[in-house]
Amino acid sequence: MNTDLAQMANDLLAREAWLLDTRAWSDWLALYEEDALFWVPTWLDDEALANDPETQLSFMYVQGHRGLRERIAKATDIRAPASMPLPRISHLLGPVMLVSAQENLARTRCAWQTLVYDPKTRRKNSYAGNYEHELARGSDGTLRIRRKTVTVINDEIDSKLDFFYI
Amino acid sequence: MHDAQQVNNNLRTSRLLNDEPDRFLVDRDIYRDEEIFELEMKHVFEGTWNLLGLASQIPEAYDFFTTHIGRSPIVVSRDRAGELHAFINSCRHKGATVCHKQQGKTRAFVCRYHGWTYSIDGRNTGIKDRAAGEYPPSFDEQSHDLEPVKRFANYRGFLFGSLNEDVPPLEQAIAQLKPFLDLIADQSPYGVECIPGRANFVYHANWKLQLENGVDPYHFTSTHPSYMQVLKGRNAAEASVYSALDPQALERGTFSLGSGHNVMWGPIPSRDARPLAAMEQELEERVGPVRTKWMFFARNVTVFPNAQFAENAALQLRIWRPLAVDRTEMTTYCLAPIGEPREARLQRIRQYEEFFNPSGLATPDDVANYEDCQRGFAARQVRWQQGHQRGSQRSTSEISNAAQEIGVVPVASAIGGFNMGDETVMQETYREWLRLIVSGARKEIA
Numbered sequence: 218m219n220t221d222l223a224q225m226a227n228d229l230l231a232r233e234a235w236l237l238d239t240r241a242w243s244d245w246l247a248l249y250e251e252d253a254l255f256w257v258p259t260w261l262d263d264e265a266l267a268n269d270p271e272t273q274l275s276f277m278y279v280q281g282h283r284g285l286r287e288r289i290a291k292a293t294d295i296r297a298p299a300s301m302p303l304p305r306i307s308h309l310l311g312p313v314m315l316v317s318a319q320e321n322l323a324r325t326r327c328a329w330q331t332l333v334y335d336p337k338t339r340r341k342n343s344y345a346g347n348y349e350h351e352l353a354r355g356s357d358g359t360l361r362i363r364r365k366t367v368t369v370i371n372d373e374i375d376s377k378l379d380f381f382y383i
Numbered sequence: 384m385h386d387a388q389q390v391n392n393n394l395r396t397s398r399l400l401n402d403e404p405d406r407f408l409v410d411r412d413i414y415r416d417e418e419i420f421e422l423e424m425k426h427v428f429e430g431t432w433n434l435l436g437l438a439s440q441i442p443e444a445y446d447f448f449t450t451h452i453g454r455s456p457i458v459v460s461r462d463r464a465g466e467l468h469a470f471i472n473s474c475r476h477k478g479a480t481v482c483h484k485q486q487g488k489t490r491a492f493v494c495r496y497h498g499w500t501y502s503i504d505g506r507n508t509g510i511k512d513r514a515a516g517e518y519p520p521s522f523d524e525q526s527h528d529l530e531p532v533k534r535f536a537n538y539r540g541f542l543f544g545s546l547n548e549d550v551p552p553l554e555q556a557i558a559q560l561k562p563f564l565d566l567i568a569d570q571s572p573y574g575v576e577c578i579p580g581r582a583n584f585v586y587h588a589n590w591k592l593q594l595e596n597g598v599d600p601y602h603f604t605s606t607h608p609s610y611m612q613v614l615k616g617r618n619a620a621e622a623s624v625y626s627a628l629d630p631q632a633l634e635r636g637t638f639s640l641g642s643g644h645n646v647m648w649g650p651i652p653s654r655d656a657r658p659l660a661a662m663e664q665e666l667e668e669r670v671g672p673v674r675t676k677w678m679f680f681a682r683n684v685t686v687f688p689n690a691q692f693a694e695n696a697a698l699q700l701r702i703w704r705p706l707a708v709d710r711t712e713m714t715t716y717c718l719a720p721i722g723e724p725r726e727a728r729l730q731r732i733r734q735y736e737e738f739f740n741p742s743g744l745a746t747p748d749d750v751a752n753y754e755d756c757q758r759g760f761a762a763r764q765v766r767w768q769q770g771h772q773r774g775s776q777r778s779t780s781e782i783s784n785a786a787q788e789i790g791v792v793p794v795a796s797a798i799g800g801f802n803m804g805d806e807t808v809m810q811e812t813y814r815e816w817l818r819l820i821v822s823g824a825r826k827e828i829a
Contacts, residue, residue: 257742259580263484267580271729274580274717276742278733287613291744294609298751338587338754374584376754377747 223315225360226325226352233362234308234329237381242289246282249362250353255279255380257367266368276369277380288380299377304335306381310348321354322363329367333382342375344383400817401767405775407810408767414589415760419820420708426823427688427816428453429546431642432556434690434702435459435469438540439576439721440486445503448486450714451704452546452689457532458482458492459542462504469532469544470505481529485581492529505529539568540575549826551642559640562791563684566677567692569670570659571720575698578717578732584741585712586750588757590705593713594812596749597683597691597701598647600635601773601804606752610738610745633801636785637774638793639811643687643819647808648785649801651681657696658731661724673788687812692718697735709757715739771813774805 229248236245249255257276258267267273279285292300311328318324330345351364367383399419401408413419433452436459440448447460449472456472472480474494481492481501491508492501498511507527510516533548541564543553550556557564568574586593596602604611635649654660659678666675684692690702700716717735719728738745759765774797786793797805 259582261579261581262486271725271732272578274578274582274732274740275736276582276740278736287616287744290616291609291613294612297609297748298606298755299747300609338758340587372581372583374582374741376584376586376741376750378584378742379747 222318222323222360223313226315226323226350227313229352229360229362230310230313230325230327230348230350234310238306238308240303240381242293246285246289249282249285249365250355252281253285253362254281254364255285255367256365257369257380257383260372276372276378279380285380292379292381299379302335302337304333304382306334307332316349323352323354323360325350325352329383331382340375342382344369344371344378346370346383400813402810402814407771407775407807408769409771409813410766411760411768412766413813414591414757414768415708415763417708420705422820422824423688423816424453424705426820428705429455430819430823431547431550431688432534432536432543432545432553433688434686435542435544436702437575437577437700437718438467438537438542439574441467443488445488445490446486447482447489447503449482449484450702452532452544455546456480457544458505458529459544460503460505462502466504467535467537467542468504469535469542470529471532473529474499475507475527475529476510499527501529505531539564541568556642557644557686559638559791559793560642560644560684560686562789563640563646563682563692566674566682566789567684567694567698567718569674570662570666570678570698571722572669573721575718576721577700578719578735580717581714582736582740582742583712583714584750585706585710586753588709588711588750588753589760590703590711592753592756593701593703593711593749594685594688594691595770595809596753597693598637598645598685598808599804599806600647600649600801601806602749602752606748607745609748613744634798635801635803635805636783636796636798637805637808638786638791639795639808640791641794641811641815643812643815644685645687645808645812646682646684647805648677648680648682651679651695654679658723658727658734659720661727662720677789685812687815693739696738697731699735699739701739713741715741771806771809774799774803774807777803777805778807778810 233248256278259274259276261267270278295301309330313325313327316324316326326349328347333342346368349366350362352360353363354360369383399410399413435450436448441461444461444463447458450457457469458472459469461467472482474481476497476499479494479496481494500509502508505528532544534545534550536543536553633649637647639645681695693699698718700718702714704712706712719731737743777799778795778797780795783796783798794811797807
């Protein structure tokens with residue numbers, strides 16, 4: 218059972234990275250539950266990450282499909298200077314650890330890195346950190362993302378950061 | 384590097400500004416020339432008052448934060464008696480920085496290299512093996528304290544420092560800026576604080592692109608329509624201050640406030656959508672209806688040369704440090720009234736993230752534009768920037784009703800519809816910029 222869940226979680230995370238890299242925004246959104254949370258905390262200081270998004274600053278705190286759709290709309294709006302052109306991104310994920318698993322809920326962790334290449338300036342950046350995913354099995358048996366927390370270790374942003382750069 | 388005499392000659396010919404009554408143009412070299420950058424660092428940033436931060440960042444004894452004035456690393460600290468200090472973050476012995484964190488708390492600074500120690504106020508408290516050191520007699524005549532910032536002053540919790548001691552008193556330098564600092568400090572009976580969490584970034588363009596953009600109303604409808612589109616899609620319950628923006632219906636004003644400081648201000652729709660709305664009644668009672676009205680205006684205030692307060696839905700303090708002629712570091716803070724109700728604080732943080740973060744829905748578009756400008760500046764044959772002329776017909780030294788009601792005497796003002804998109808506000812700032820460089824360069828050769 219756990220092997221099956223672990224495999225499904227692994228596939229889901231790999232698929233999520235692929236959909237981001239290929240800019241398949243609708244398919245990516247469909248991986249998330251309707252009320253999912255996408256959270257990128259900031260660092261409070263050299264050692265501690267923010268842990269309370271209600272009183273501490275986040276890089277991004279995006280709630281539900283509504284919030285995620287807004288970010289997709291912004292990223293694909295050709296009037297937006299930051300979106301034209303979009304950089305090419307490649308995600309690289311480390312092995313996925315199954316941190317906990319119940320019948321219909323799993324928690325995973327893995328390392329991630331991205332290469333963000335801007336074809337206009339020919340500048341490349343790399344961001345890295347780790348993901349914590351909460352994955353819920355729906356009534357149809359498929360696993361979807363209930364919560365994704367992205368930690369970015371190199372938090373001095375080079376120009377700008379969007380949800381698919383990380 | 385030209386010698387000071389040659390530099391002075393160049394500057395005396397006003398090569399950099401075409402400052403005629405009907406034609407104010409700046410030479411694009413001010414954004415792209417490395418020698419001018421060097422002059423700015425020395426005579427502007429390191430020549431006058433800079434904003435260092437807020438006293439509320441260091442509320443307790445032994446607290447500190449670090450920042451820069453120009454190229455100089457600085458520590459700002461609170462001692463055990465509650466007094467504030469600002470000094471250079473460089474061991475007096477061989478120069479290593481002794482404070483290694485952006486902020487924190489410590490009883491003492493210890494240089495990791497040869498062990499010299501300093502108290503929280505920067506005084507030297509120990510020289511390792513001093514007695515055995517066979518120092519020359521003159522050694523005792525030399526101060527071994529961390530060098531104090533030459534001028535350091537606190538206006539209502541806003542901390543300022545100057546590496547140049549030959550500057551007017553702070554009260555004089557910020558005389559017309561004060562009413563706008565007051566509009567921030569007085570949002571709560573207890574002042575404002577920084578929300579914990581860092582969202583800093585570096586962009587690949589000159590610092591003056593941020594300086595100008597902060598008080599540039601003209602860019603909003605062409606740079607941020609994608610953000611406006613996102614807001615339009617929300618229902619009334621999630622309204623943001625710009626959800627109902629109709630540029631035709633709004634007024635915008637700019638004031639030049641002396642010493643390079645300036646402000647862009649004006650009403651914004653959806654007053655109810657602001658976090659500050661939760662405190663509206665208390666504000667009216669404590670500061671009166673006129674100042675409350677101004678607190679609900681969008682206000683972007685330049686604290687020349689190194690910072691801006693930008694306020695619309697939420698309030699940002701942004702401090703920039705030029706790293707190179709085409710590279711700028713931004714340190715940004717979400718400020719909030721101390722004692723703000725929890726719900727309003729939560730709304731403020733989300734609105735701040737959305738608009739002001741380098742990971743948000745608006746600031747990245749500004750940054751993309753700055754970098755495009757820097758790329759365009761590489762064309763040396765295009766000399767004159769045409770970017771400081773809008774609003775010329777409305778620019779005046781007369782004191783408007785708006786200035787009178789907020790208690791300020793601007794050096795220059797331009798008030799009109801939102802679509803006027805005033806650019807003249809930068810003229811007085813550039814005059815001050817040039818004045819600092821010329822007077823600084825002259826003193827060097829004197």
